[in-house]
Amino acid sequence: MNVFQRCINPQCRSTFDVGEILHRCPTCGALLDVEYDWDKLPTPKKLADFEKYWSERSNPQRFSGVWRFHELLPFAPLDQCVTVGEGQTILQRSNGVAEYVGAAAGSLYLQYEGMNPSGSFKDNGMAAGTTHGRLVGATQAACASTGNTSASLALYCAASKSMKSVVFVGSGKIAYGKLSQALDYGARTVQIQGDFDDAMARVQEVSKKTGIYLLNSLNPFRLEGQKTIMFRVLEALRWEVPDWIVVPGGNLGNSSSFGKAFIELKKLGLIDRVPRLAVINAAGADTLDRLYNDEGLRWNGGNVDNAKIDAFYAQMDAENRRASTIASAIEINRPVNLTKCLRALDFCDGVVRKVSEQEIVDAKASVGANGFGCEPASAASVAGAKKLVAEGVIGRDERVVCILTGHQLKDPNATVAYHGADPAFFESVLGKRGVATAPLANRPVVVGNDIDAILDVLR
Ligand SMILES: *Cc1c(COP(=O)(O)O)cnc(C)c1O
Ligand SMILES: [Zn+2]
Numbered sequence: 465m466n467v468f469q470r471c472i473n474p475q476c477r478s479t480f481d482v483g484e485i486l487h488r489c490p491t492c493g494a495l496l497d498v499e500y501d502w503d504k505l506p507t508p509k510k511l512a513d514f515e516k517y518w519s520e521r522s523n524p525q526r527f528s529g530v531w532r533f534h535e536l537l538p539f540a541p542l543d544q545c546v547t548v549g550e551g552q553t554i555l556q557r558s559n560g561v562a563e564y565v566g567a568a569a570g571s572l573y574l575q576y577e578g579m580n581p582s583g584s585f586k587d588n589g590m591a592a593g594t595t596h597g598r599l600v601g602a603t604q605a606a607c608a609s610t611g612n613t614s615a616s617l618a619l620y621c622a623a624s625k626s627m628k629s630v631v632f633v634g635s636g637k638i639a640y641g642k643l644s645q646a647l648d649y650g651a652r653t654v655q656i657q658g659d660f661d662d663a664m665a666r667v668q669e670v671s672k673k674t675g676i677y678l679l680n681s682l683n684p685f686r687l688e689g690q691k692t693i694m695f696r697v698l699e700a701l702r703w704e705v706p707d708w709i710v711v712p713g714g715n716l717g718n719s720s721s722f723g724k725a726f727i728e729l730k731k732l733g734l735i736d737r738v739p740r741l742a743v744i745n746a747a748g749a750d751t752l753d754r755l756y757n758d759e760g761l762r763w764n765g766g767n768v769d770n771a772k773i774d775a776f777y778a779q780m781d782a783e784n785r786r787a788s789t790i791a792s793a794i795e796i797n798r799p800v801n802l803t804k805c806l807r808a809l810d811f812c813d814g815v816v817r818k819v820s821e822q823e824i825v826d827a828k829a830s831v832g833a834n835g836f837g838c839e840p841a842s843a844a845s846v847a848g849a850k851k852l853v854a855e856g857v858i859g860r861d862e863r864v865v866c867i868l869t870g871h872q873l874k875d876p877n878a879t880v881a882y883h884g885a886d887p888a889f890f891e892s893v894l895g896k897r898g899v900a901t902a903p904l905a906n907r908p909v910v911v912g913n914d915i916d917a918i919l920d921v922l923r
Pocket of ligand 2: 471472473476477478489490491492493494
């Protein structure tokens, strides 16, 4: 077998067939990777070799921004790979956002993953995850979600007709744009009396008891698809490696898959240097930041200090601390991919920061005002970049790519609360989170139904 699953724990390293449905290593409980015997597979000599597929856009798999990099995630035959046209996303330089962040003109780029079919980067992973699900004959797939995973799963199941979808969401925690998608795409939607961390725990039990195929980012095949976000960033930079990748951290699947992408590109000799990685938590969901910066938790060659993590969670439970942030997509206190993220931080000489609610909504307004737009969680990347430039960790002239993970229309409440003129709505959505002001607000103007008054306003 040229493709297999392997436990990431160096003490274990058990391997499993690609056709097995596993969420964690049955031997030791650690996370699993999809691994390849690269020597026996046709890998490209240089990244520019992928350009030959640009002219094959009438082939749906080669049109896909995920599967046109098939040689770098070859776990299924190309013609059996599920695609809904994901990954038509762009990397755009933004001097406006560079100025906001304090970086030099020309140095800041936004990778706009909101352009995916369901409006978030999750589609990269779902194309790969549903491909594996179909390969192993699953008829039903489930996920726990803060919103975007469920929207993406529901869309992929509806469009590919290969499985039925069941999504578990915390009650009252999901942005309306995302909930509306899950319902519209026909997912069986289960609202649990609890938050995301509760829903995540329950869906793993359900999956174990019923055999429903699990499509959270615990699923290593999903993370294979998300590697392609980095391939497209390099593609857009004409295969040059940037200095920094800045990404919001929730369940830490994205940061983990970026790390794996660079580990493999380096191993294959397709890049000669590795970008640094910055993972940004919301202050109200800061498990990674606390463990990494306060507790000094590290990958440590794979020998992660699990006792430290257990003690941290025990303390969290004792204090009944729950994740709470306007950036609902990263409102997660028990990130399932924590150890893989530590590996990514280790390989990419990474840093972790947390940003406040105020920093998030202001950064989001800056992204919007510069003609892109994103949901609150995505703006954590821009807020994090701003913080790291101010600290001098990111140099003003370094080439920085911020990942905008989700579309602006996902969470209209947050946007209208920020810009709108209704103090009660501001208070109920943002004020209660600790947002005090809206310095970048673009207030609507209320005017009588009278031409002179209207002209007055426009003067
Ligand atoms: C899922 C999601 C995140 C968090 O990504 P992880 O892989 O869970 O760390 C951030 N932003 C948006 C918009 C998301 O949908
Ligand atoms: Zn193991």
